[in-house]
Amino acid sequence: MKEQGNTQHSLLKILIALLLLAAAFFGYRHFFPARVVTVGFIYDNDETAPYSYNFYLAQETVQKTYQDKVRTVMCSNVLDEHIHLAVEKLAAGKCDIIFTNSYGNIRDLAPRYPHIQFCQASFDPVPKEAPANYHTFKGEVYQGRYASGVVAGLKLKEMIQKGKIRPEEAKLGFVAAFPYPEVISGFTAFLLGARSVVPQTVMYVKYTNIWDSYTLEKACAEELLEEGSVILSQHSDTVGPAIACEESYAKDVYHVGYNIDMTDAAPHTSLAGTRINWTPYILGAVKAVMDNKPIEKTVAGTVHPNQDMSAGFKENWVEMTRLNTAVLPEGAQEQLKETIQNLRDGKVQVFRGDYTGVNPNDPKDTVDLRGGFTENKDSSVSSFHYILKDVVTVLQ
Incomplete structure (x- = not known):
C-alpha cells in the first residue's frame, strides 16, 4: 500500500510538472486569458x-x-x-x-x-x-492655428515681394461655424500668426451658424474672396471653402485647412492645415x-x-497636416518647424500684442492684450472670446 501511495504521489508530481511545462510552452494566457x-x-x-x-x-x-x-x-x-x-x-x-x-x-x-x-x-x-x-x-488647437497663420503670413509676404498684392491688401478670410470661444480663439490665433510675419494683415470673418454645410461654407468662402481675401481658412466641417479657393486659383488665392488634409481637394491652393490629434x-x-x-x-x-x-x-495633441510644397513659399518649412518648437518650449505667448479685444455680446467686456492672455489656463475649453478691434471684421 505504501509503495502504491508513493507511486501515485510520484505520478501526481510528474503530472504537475507536465502542466507547468505546457503552460510555459503554450503561454500563460492560454490557461489564464488576460482581460479584454x-x-x-x-x-x-x-x-x-x-x-x-x-x-x-x-x-x-x-x-x-x-x-x-x-x-x-x-x-x-x-x-x-x-x-x-x-x-x-x-x-x-x-x-x-x-x-x-x-x-x-x-x-x-x-x-x-x-x-x-x-x-x-x-x-x-x-x-x-x-x-x-x-x-x-x-x-490646445490655438497653437496649431497660430502655426498655420505663420504659414499664411509667409505666403502673404511672398505675394507682396512678387508684387502680386500690396501690403494693405494682405487680407485673410475665415469661414466660421459659430461665434463660440473655441472658434473665435482659433481664428484670432490664426490672424496673430500671420501678423507676426506681415503686421499689416487683417481678417474678415463670415459665420455659417451650422457646423457642416458644404453649400453654405462654399458660398461664405466665395463671398470672402469677393471681399478681397487672398488666403482663407475655416472652422467648419466640410471642404467647401477649399473647393471655393481651388475654383479661383487663377486669381492667386490660397487655403489653410482644418481637421483633415485638404490638399487632394485643393492641390493648387492648399498651403497647409492643422488638426487635433x-x-x-x-x-x-x-x-x-x-x-x-x-x-x-x-x-x-x-x-x-x-x-x-x-x-x-509638446505632447502631440496638436499637429500639422500635410504641407503642400508645390505652393509653399521658400523657407516656410524651416520657419514652421522653428515656430512649432517655440510653441513646444513655451517661448511664444500667442495672445499678446498691442490689441484691444471686445466681447461681441457685451461691448463693456474688453481685454487689453498688451498684458497677454493665457488660453487653456484653467480648462481644456477655449476661453478667448474677444474680437480684435481694427484688425478683425465680422461680415453679416
Whole structure:
C-alpha cells in the first residue's frame, strides 16, 4: 500500500510538472486569458466626416496598438438628444470605457454606469463635483492655428515681394461655424500668426451658424474672396471653402485647412492645415483602464480641475497636416518647424500684442492684450472670446 501511495504521489508530481511545462510552452494566457477591455466610441456624425474622422483614426490606432487586449465598438450619426440610447447600447455590450465627440449630456448619464469610464471631447467648462467616472479632454488647437497663420503670413509676404498684392491688401478670410470661444480663439490665433510675419494683415470673418454645410461654407468662402481675401481658412466641417479657393486659383488665392488634409481637394491652393490629434489621450486612457490606474495620472498633458485635460504640440495633441510644397513659399518649412518648437518650449505667448479685444455680446467686456492672455489656463475649453478691434471684421 505504501509503495502504491508513493507511486501515485510520484505520478501526481510528474503530472504537475507536465502542466507547468505546457503552460510555459503554450503561454500563460492560454490557461489564464488576460482581460479584454471593451472600448466604445460614440460619433456625432459619420466616421468619414472630417471632425469624426480624426476620432476614428484614434479608434483604429487603439485596435492596432493593443490588438487582442481590446475590443472596439462604435455608434455613428448619434444626435445629441439620443446620446442616452447609444450609451445604453454600449453599456449592454459590456464597455469598460466610452469616448465621444458628441455634445450630448454624458455628464449626467455617467453616474448611472459607475463601472464605465466616460471620456468626452470638451465643449463646455466642467462644473464642480463632476462624476468620478466622467472625464473631458481637448487639444490646445490655438497653437496649431497660430502655426498655420505663420504659414499664411509667409505666403502673404511672398505675394507682396512678387508684387502680386500690396501690403494693405494682405487680407485673410475665415469661414466660421459659430461665434463660440473655441472658434473665435482659433481664428484670432490664426490672424496673430500671420501678423507676426506681415503686421499689416487683417481678417474678415463670415459665420455659417451650422457646423457642416458644404453649400453654405462654399458660398461664405466665395463671398470672402469677393471681399478681397487672398488666403482663407475655416472652422467648419466640410471642404467647401477649399473647393471655393481651388475654383479661383487663377486669381492667386490660397487655403489653410482644418481637421483633415485638404490638399487632394485643393492641390493648387492648399498651403497647409492643422488638426487635433486625439490619439495620445485615447491610447493613454485605454491603457489606464487596462492597468486599473487613474486616467489623469497615466496620460501626458495638463490636468485641470474635475478630470479635465488638455495639451498642445509638446505632447502631440496638436499637429500639422500635410504641407503642400508645390505652393509653399521658400523657407516656410524651416520657419514652421522653428515656430512649432517655440510653441513646444513655451517661448511664444500667442495672445499678446498691442490689441484691444471686445466681447461681441457685451461691448463693456474688453481685454487689453498688451498684458497677454493665457488660453487653456484653467480648462481644456477655449476661453478667448474677444474680437480684435481694427484688425478683425465680422461680415453679416
